[in-house]
Amino acid sequence: MQKEKHIIGLDSMRGLAILMVCLYHMFESFFRGYPAFDTNGVLQFPPVYPETAKYFFSFNLRLSIHLFFVVSGYIIHALYSSKTFDIQATKTFVLKRYFRMAPAYYVSMVVAIIGAILFGRFVSDYKDILAHVLFIHNFFDQYSYSIQSLYWTMGIEFQFYLLYALLRFVLKDKFNITYIFIASLLLSFGLRLFYYEPALAEELRWQFMDNTLIRFSDWVMGALLYExxxxxxxxxxxxxxxIALILIASYMDNFGLASSVFLDATAALGMMLLVAHVLQYKIEPKSLKFVGVMSYSFYLYHFISYSVFDVLCSKLFGYEREPSWERLCVFVIGFCITLGVGYIMYKVIEELAVKYFKKKLK
Incomplete structure (x- = not known):
């Protein structure tokens, strides 16, 4: 199994993406009120969006999901573009990606479940937990946002790896990889058009919302960037x-001037150009690299750690669910605590697991 090479600039992109995600959730909490469990036991923000100007900024932060997937596609194809995917190589690839994701993810699930039990909000059943363990929970509307609402990306990311491995194994370089990626891109956008069809039944829409093929376009754009x-x-x-593309996407989303298919494509293209710029000029500030290295653990724990801190502060000090100087202090301190929790879990769980399974899979 090959040693993963370091690509200058990718850690900074990971760091930027997770900071955007974290700030997005904290920003929503600051303006929409602290999170609470809904009737299904899922930790959510109050279902009221802030006014236009605030949501405009919030949407820009939410675009980080496109950046995550573009970076992921670039990294995986950079590592494996020159490899031949026979049976053994495909098996090794899948096992490597599984053990890179699973240990830290499973530990965070245990932490989230224990927290839900302690707060008396645990409503998941064994099917829900099993679906998460198998990385298929995103195919079920009742499980996609359970345990932790951010876990929907875990299933999709692992399924990206499986889809990539399947394409490489079945085709075995019989066709130009660019044509394969373009065909995948068109299929993904076609499914997005179907998903956003107004006449589509709501139950079916939920099943398509976090479908791997619908989200695959972002990942493919990252792979095409490397290619x-x-x-x-x-x-x-x-x-x-x-900057222009992100502003266009934000404007379209804020004022409903375009379908989400065009909006998503615009945002993903913008993120691809940002990654290209950073990689070309090898931009890697130490602060972003530091966050980027531990970005996976930071992502897994940021929502629950900040939410618990926010709720505890509100209970202790009794402030209202509205912007205030008190909540601004919670915002700043909570961010530092969340960063600290992410770093601790990276050193204690993720880093050790990565080293252990690298040795085992040699």
């Missing part, structure tokens, strides 16, 4: 184009 990086790096003013 054609020399050409894309030559595009002038990439950072300017990135």
């Amino acid at each position: 054609h990086r020399k050409i894309i790096f030559q595009i002038p003013y990439k950072i300017v184009l990135f």
